[in-house]
Amino acid sequence: MSTRERVLWIVAGIAIVIYALFPVGWIVSLSLKSSADIANGQFLPTSVSWENYTQILVGDAAELFLPALRNSFGIVLIATFIACVLSMFAAYAIARLNFRGKRLILSTALAVAIFPVISIVTPLYNLWRQIGLYDTWPGLIIPYLSLTLPLSIWTMSAFFREIPWEMEQAAQVDGATSWQAFRKVIVPLATPGVFTTAILAFFIAWNDFAYGISLTSTGAARPVPAALGLFSGASQFESPNGPIAAAAVIVTIPVVVLVLIFQRRIVAGLTNGAVKG
Amino acid sequence: MRRARWRRGLAAGVAAAALAGLAGCGGAPDGPPVLNWYTNPDDGGQAEIAAACTEASGGAYRIATSVLPRQAGEQRQQLVRRLAANDPSIDIMSIDPPYIPEFAEAGFLAPVPEDVAARTTEGVVNSAVEGASWDGELVTVPFWANTQLLWYRKADVAAAGLDMSSPVTWDQVIAAAQQSGKQIAAQGARAESMTVWLNALVESGGGEIITDPSPEAPEAIGLGLDSPAATKAAEIMKEVAGVAGPGFSTADEDQNSNAFQGDAAMFQVNWPFVWGKVNSAVEDGSVEQSVADDFGWALYPQVDPDTPSAPPYGGINLGVGAFSPNVDLAYQAAECIVSEENQKQYMLTNGNPAAKEAVFTDPEVLEQFPMAPLIEQSLQQAKPRPQTAYYSEVSESIQRNYHPSAGIDPAGVGPATAELIRAVLAKEQLL
């Protein structure tokens, strides 16, 4: 690679980093502006103020934000966990066993993934009202499963296909019990795939908005994206831009941390499930 | 393959346990009955009142508050959705007045006991009582009442030579702004505030948006949008759009108060929160004291020089949920919430005007809100928005057609909107 080319690619790389971080930097900057400073017309705050964070963490909006944060974490983690466990079994069956209906399961997963959420939300809302799941944790966990299961099944089956299952038999031949063979040989091989799938499922459920605003109505189950629309300024007519920005930053922290730690795995998971070479 | 079987069983068990555990939590703790009060977002005032009334009840009940979304329309959605499912957990709700007929008509409100009605409407401004009623009957308890004033910058108005000592008309306001090269800040955004504005203009011109609410057959609704008053209202909206700021088509109450606090606008029609807002801006040093001193206030502009204006009426009234197991207690609590003392405190701390007349002559209130007598007068003159069980459809049809106001055809927009409303109510059109 010539020096000129090398410089070119580096410049392009820097451009990508700016592209990706710019809006995030902006919302961080906005969250550090005091209410009087919000309309300063500049990217950066005139002086850094923590008032928006104090407002949502300990101030007036804390009663709104903290339960929402708890709901978001609880609901999303449980949904991710259930989705992973269920799709682990499904993916194992798909990757390992030969049975009729495999194609049907994969097709269903695909069909579910392309369903418009809005088409499901209204009937689901009617059903939830009737059976008492409206505005409860399970009332969101179940629809979140429909978001996360298809992706989890694809991604995990793609990972599981690459596991050399014959090693299990080889270990058994060497005298290991089947449980030992599974634990010592298969589990370490399968863990990265399961783990990656869990991260992707977490992202998807964390991102939900339509279910969040339609199937909840109080702090009992309302997740953060839905709660953002509920902040208020000093009076009902004043814009809550500052607190919204601060809350936006806080809900972005977990995903950024995940991205920074596991970027390699996430990329593998995203591309593995979608395009196989 | 035994292994796989027990794992499947384990997973199902964990999932079921997780779900059951979640569904199971939320059992009733011992102690006094809990009354759930769904409040609109504010500066924490309703939560304070809830705590004060819980205290005052001496253990008869405990009020827990739950916040609704910021937009009035979304507040209604949340409540209606729960009430349509006969939700018994809604005891008290803060309702924006235009939606009260819909709630009453659908049977979502427990009837107001006569004695409570008598006590809570005594000494209350006209518009608040009217806004809390449906079909000639009080169905909610008036809590606080809001109205818009005409705010002006004293220096600019003096320079333009406009005399503000007696009520002015929209034509005068527009002419003064044109002459000074300054803006009028009005709510041009596609939101509920647009209906608020149109209604005030139509009513001030002697007209009515709805002439016959006809709850029996919704599409038989009588509409006054083809009246001369409605045409005049549209003309005013269009003219104001010409002297409004660059962001007029997205301007809401808050943006307008910013434009007015800055130097761009010399007039604004807005709720009294602007006064609290400018004073706290002065306190934290982002706005000069001279700006707050330059604030002038007058009655909402008239359409016709000889007819008093009909300013917008807003605020919040308290409804008691029809499916609440504690209707009597809820009314007791509602009565406590709307006490004169609480209304006064709420006005002082949150800047939301009271519904009771006596509050406006309180010395503390007068000190903080020198325009309190004017607010009271404005509330006495104010007219509620069209009362109909289908308010949401009516208001959204209006917003669809009157926005953006700069581009409307004043003679055509009224009849076109009337047609849209009828088609929507007949379910012949989407919205």
Next chain:
Amino acid sequence: MTTTTERPGTGGAAPAPPEGTGTSDKARSEQRLGWMLAGPAFAIMLLVTAYPIAQAVYYSLFDYRLTDPANRSFAGLNNYLVVLTDEIWWISFGVTVFITVVTVAVELVLGFALALVMMNALKAIRPILRAAILIPYAVITVVSAFAWQYAFSLDSGFVNSWFSWLPGVTADTDWFGGTWSSLFVVCLAEIWKTTPFISLLLLAGLAQVPDVLQEAARVDGATWWQRMWKVTIPNMKAAIMVALLFRTLDAFRVFDTVFVMTGGANNTETVSFLAYRQTIDRLEIGLGSAVSVLLFLSVVVICVGFIKGFKVDLSQARGEK
């Protein structure tokens, strides 16, 4: 709905038992085990989607207002007639198609460029690029919508003061005051958020292009462009098609961004938003269900169209070899 490319034979990684009478017991137990393992996931997916869709189809045949359940009445296909003869449906449909076409087209080009840069970047900075590009993908759509909205808003934004040198942009430009400028910002936010997804799929496709072919073309004296068009792109057609399909389906369902940014003002309503407004806001369950069903059908048509029209091999997308 089973829109997949049917291929003979199943693709299990496990050695398939030879078809015969002797293995029927084993086959049966494997069949049972397969369903026992995959069944729960399958059942939940069906429950959460098939049932609601069936209910939506059912309700779409009724005149049903949530606050007035007593007057629910059968309306046949009238709701569909109302929707399809209404200008608003067609405007929303047009807006949705516009957003879909614009964002997917731009994302494809931009995503390809990003993939090329990542492919060619020095090993040392690759992790940085990978982490950076994943951030938009991971950020909540609503958060991204708020960020872009605030950046462009007259009150709190900086865009007008930064870009006032551009023709047509002044300190007073009201981006959310008109249809096209609002849609511009909506598309921008969507593109920012979802280009990384496309670019990662394309990166995987790029990696599949055999180096030998590239080398051969280079030896033959092909220019960079020629190699791109003649070697690289044809060899990653499958990856491009899968990326296109997924993003098109996703873009067509756009809801969050429009909801946050414009609330549907200035004719920026999308089909998803229209469905939301009829059911959740207007409480007309019947009409809203009809819009939902039509939205669902549109998505199915797009999906089938892609698969049949472009011969997208979804077996790749499903992780089936």
